[in-house]
Amino acid sequence: MPVNHLGYRPWKAKLTSALTRWWCISASGISLAQKSALVKRMLFAAWLPVLYWGVGFFFVGQAMEGKVDLLPPSLQNQINSVANKMSSEDRDRLRAAKSGPNRIAVAALLKQQFKRIPQVNQLADNLLEGDESSSRNRVWCWLMMSFFRYPQGLMILFLVGAITPSLISRDIRSRAFLLYFSRPISKTEYILGKFFIPATFIALVTTLPAIGLYLFGVLMSPDLSVVTSTWDVPLRIIVGTVVLTVPTVSVALMFSSLTQESRFASFSWFAFFAIGHAAWLAVVFGYAFRNGRAMPFDMSLMEEPSVKLWGLLSLFNNIGEVQGWVFGFSPFSDAWPGMLVLLLITVFSLVVIYRQISSPMRV
DSSP states (O other): OOOOSOSOOOOOSOOOOGGGHHHHHHHHHHHHHTTOHHHHHHHHHHHHHHHHHHHHHHHHHHHHTTOGGGSOHHHHHHHHHHHHTOOHHHHHHHHHOSSOTHHHHHHHHHHHHOTTSTTHHHHHHHHHHSOHHHHHHHHHHHHHHHHIIIIIHHHHHHHHHHHSHHHHHHHHHHTTHHHHTTSSOOHHHHHHHHHHHHHHHHHHHTHHHHHHHHHHHHHTSSSTTHHHHSTHHHHHHHHHHHHHHHHHHHHHHHHHHTOSOHHHHHHHHHHHHHHHHHHHHHHHHHHHHHTTOSOTTOHHHHTSHHHHHHGGGOHHHHHHHHHHHHTTSSOHHHHHHHHHHHHHHHHHHHHHHHHHHHHHHHO
């Protein structure tokens, strides 16, 4: 049979900008990752802490507004008990307060019940010394910092370990580079496309729920004037997400580029995270026992120079220190060593990734 209409044919598809070529890689990887039942379960589990933190936003807001009667009886009794044990100085502050006097009792309650949570003493001092608007800003920032550092920080460990190890190792094993780079896609665009696959899922379990908590807090406030005193919280959320995403994804992609087997890359990622943090915890426990501390996780212990120095071995600890500065609870002098370590880790990881994906093209 004759073959007709050979030669050039009109292009009927829609052309896209060359600046978004990397998104084709990301969109394909996101579509494949979201089909995994394990990833779906992780996403569901990562959203569960939002309920707990949402309750915290509600109760703290009601207490600061003086509506103690709306709180559970157990929490009312705790606040009243702490208020009765206040020092004379705090009682003077209570009498001088023009609005929201119960925030002073809440501050004392924080010092008593949550003394092992990072920066809780600084938060309590802010509540005692600041006015209502500044106190609300500090409480919201502290809640967001705790949300990023503990439930979401731990979940990101498993989420990145489930998604990232196969992204580059699978291409090395299948020689998919020949297909990628036969098209007008640069190595930088390839890395960027792979990077935004886990970064998108991280944003889904950090940025999106955190913004939702912020909007919930605004809706629960007496009026919209609270936006003027908390306008910086969404910006801190975005920067905190970047601090969490960039080093973790870079390291995980580096391990993925070093092997053809995804299981080896996954093991390397978890080992890198666990060994560094275990080494820091060993120093903390050793220092506590040597100095007769019954409870090694006393916040004053974390300020010891030797303990802080060994904390640079832990990726989790470095991210937490930088996020403490982002949310306004740590000075830059405490955060810059961790920031430098994260920067060096990120640059080293990206250099290794670039060399690894360039090596098949040189063969």
